Structure formats: structure tokens, C-alpha cells
Amino acid sequence: MKVFFIGAGPGAEDLITIRGAKLLQSVEIVMYAGSLVPRVILKYCRSNVKIHNTASLSLDKQVDIFKAAKAHDLNIARLHSGDPAIYGAMAEQIEWLKKLEIEYEITPGVSSFTAAAAVLKTELTKPEVSQTIILTRVSGRASKVPELESLEKLASHKSTMCIFLSGRQLPEIVSTLLQFYPGKTPLALVQKASWNVGEKIHRSELETLLSEIKLDDWELTSMLIVGDVLGDELPVESKLYSGQYSHRFRQAESLK
Template sequence: MDSKVYFIGAGPGDVDLITVKGRKILSSADVVIYAGSLVSREHMNYCREGVKIYNSASMTLKEVVETMYEYYKQGKRVVRLHTGDPTIYGAIKEQMDELDKLDVAYEVIPGVSSFTAAAAAIKSEFTLPDVSQSVILTRIGGRTPVPENESLEKLASIGCSMALFLSVSMIDKVVEKLKRGYGRNVPAAVVQRATWKDQKCVVGTLDDIAEKVKSKNITKTAQILVGDFINCKYEKSFLYNENFTHMYRKAKNENRSD
């Protein structure tokens, strides 16, 4: 077994939404450091007997890195289990930079993000023809500031689909900024704990979403989705159009002999 640190995306909640590769590595790990405030403890049921388990919710960056390094030096396989996909708001860059200084080998295994899980929960598609072909992933500034040129007003003014992380606790402020940016009332949805057993979904518009969120007592661990894609008319894709030709399929009228 190789001695390496693996940053693995555990998925948004449902333990079966970790990738096959991620679970395979997790099941063979000697040490697991998991984000206990967001990652289901059920993932530990797939670990082998004798595995060392650490909950990073109470650990500092220094403690996490020191723990990974100590076991790596012993030739152990270490898994750093993050929620969703670790490359989105995962704070893994600072961990990898420290491991680079220590000459520790590591690999990143992607996972299902909460923003795609949230869209699936409300049975929507972010990218509809003639509606939006772009998705913005962002957040409102809080304890961690957001660059001025990435303000919600500026991003919303583009008019495309949006998914906001780490922002539902400031829903009134979020709505105010989005209204200024979009310049009109648009569909909005909030999904709390997407794919968990206690998942909550609220669908509305910028005019009423804040009150609906408050009535459901949603204050954290939620995605805010915004854009016409949630509820609109749209053109069908060319992909499956019978008269659209591509390398795998000829148009129906091309096969006619008359």
C-alpha cells in the first residue's frame, strides 16, 4: 500500500454519493481525518478495522498537517475527508501548500458538490438553451470577505444561473443584493442539507424566498439557487433533435431516399 495523503470529496450528505474511487481508498486507509461538522459519521462504517479516526472540527490547520505528516512518515495511507467536492470552499490549498513544504505526496479525489445536489433536489437543470449557459458559484461576504469585483450585484447583473454557498444566514442581505443585480424578480430556491434524510427545499422568487426560508427555520448548511432556470419556458436542446446532425447520428431527413 502506498504512503500518501488523499483529499477526498465525501459528497453532499448521502453516504452513497461518495465516488467509487473515493470509497475504495477510504476503505483501505490507515488514518482518516474527516470534517465532522459536515461529513456524515456513517462514512466511517466503510473503514477497515483498526483505522485511526480524527474529527477535524476541533483541530487547527497546524494540528491537521502535523497529524497527516506523522502518519505519512510511518508509511501510512492518510485520508482527509471533506464535504461535497474538496475543490470548492474546501480550504485544501492551504493544507496542500504545507504538505509541499514537507515533501509529502498527496492526491485530490473529486466528489459530488452540494450545488449540483441542490439542483437535483428541486429537479432542475442549470443550463437551459436560450435561458442560461453559465453557472456562477459564489457567496456573500462575511467573516471571509469577497473581492469587490465579485460582489453579488455585479455577478447577478450578468443574468445567468447562480448557486450561493455559505450565505443563507444572511438571506435578507443576499436578496437585497440579488434584486439590485438582476434588476427584476427572478425564481429562487433554497435547499438545506441536500441529500441528507432531513433535507428541506423551499422554492419561490426573490420577492418571497427570504420569508419562506425563515418560516422553515433554515439558517445554515443550505444552498441558495437563483435564476430563470428554476421556472421558465425554454427551447429544447439540439442534442436530441431529429434534424440535428452530429458525428454519431444523421438527421432523419438525410436518410430519406425520395
């Protein structure tokens, strides 16, 4: 018996990996976070699969499913939205699997922050604009962000920021960011990036965002991306494809 943690991707049925979809076809039991993973992803499951929506289950109840599957030697696919390594609440399940001596394996997925960048048709790292992406969130009821990683501390870098799980706290987030980023800094809210139904984008600037949106509309499944990379400017190009630049795989045209 084994538990396969699988990144379901951001929502589109064809943004799960081939490995993830094949694993889904192979197992007898599927546990999925129904609040974030759309049901369309379950199309890869075999017809007689037992499906548990974990949105309504405590960790104890999920552990009961692990125990029962072990007793009957059945494999489980545990689907997490995006990539399970990011805000997946996977660590506490792994603790239990270790205690129960159950084997597990992780299959990565397309995270929502890269899906959001794709929807925005942009790169999140541009030479001399930003070469660092901070993935973060603000403290919520479920878990706190360590003080050393407070938004104030992270915002001082003025890098590209992708802020997860923070719909309800947008006013506080914007006001903190404005202490560090200029008011004209571009940003985008992306909701349900890649979903068949419900995908939404709002592009704005830090100083105007809050006057343009209804907070309630952005509470769930929304990502805030902030930074100059969202602007149109590309002050310099990367040398990677420059004709004047040699590297291990290509000689500069001037040296040929």
C-alpha cells in the same frame, strides 16, 4: 505515505465515488470535516482506522497529524464535503504537504450544488434561459470574496447562481439580487441535499422569500439557487437530440 483528498459528496452514503469509498477502505487514518460530512460516510473505513474530526482542529493540529503519519509511513484519507476543489480549504493543506514533502492525490466528489439541482429535479442550464452557472458566496468571517467578484458584479449577468455558505446573510443577498433580477425570479433554498435526515427545500421568488422563512432555520448546510432555470418554461429545446440536426455521432433524419 500519501494523503488522499477525497470528495465525500453532499451527504448521502451512496453519493461518494467508488474510488473514494475504496480509498477510505485502504487507509490507516481518516480526517473528516465533521461539521459538513455526515458520519454515515465513515462506514467505508476499515474497522481499526484512526479517525480525526477536523471540525475542532486548527490547521497546525492537522499538520501535526500529517507529520506523525509520515513518521510512521501511514496513509491518510482527508474527506471533504462535496467536491474538495470548491470551498474546501484544501489549498493551505496542500501548501503544507509540499513543505513536508508528502505526496498527495485528489479524488473528486459530487458537489452540493449539483446535488441540490437533483433534489429540485431540474437542469441548471436551459437553452436561451441560462447557459452559465455562477458558483459563489458572500464574504464571511473566515475569508473575503475579492471585490471584482462581488455579488453586485456577478448578479448583473442574471445567470443561474448557486450561492454557498451564506445562510446568515440572506437578507443582504436578496436585496442585492433584487437590484438586477426581477422580483418574480424563481429561487430555491436547499438544506442538507441528499442527507438521510434533515433534507429540506423551500421554493419561492426573490421578492417573497424573506417573508416566508425563519432565517435561523437556514443557517447551516444550505444552498441558495436563483434563476429562471428554476421556472417551468423551456422556450426552446436544445438541438442536440433534434431529428433535424446532424452531428459527428448521428445523421439528421431528413438526410438518411
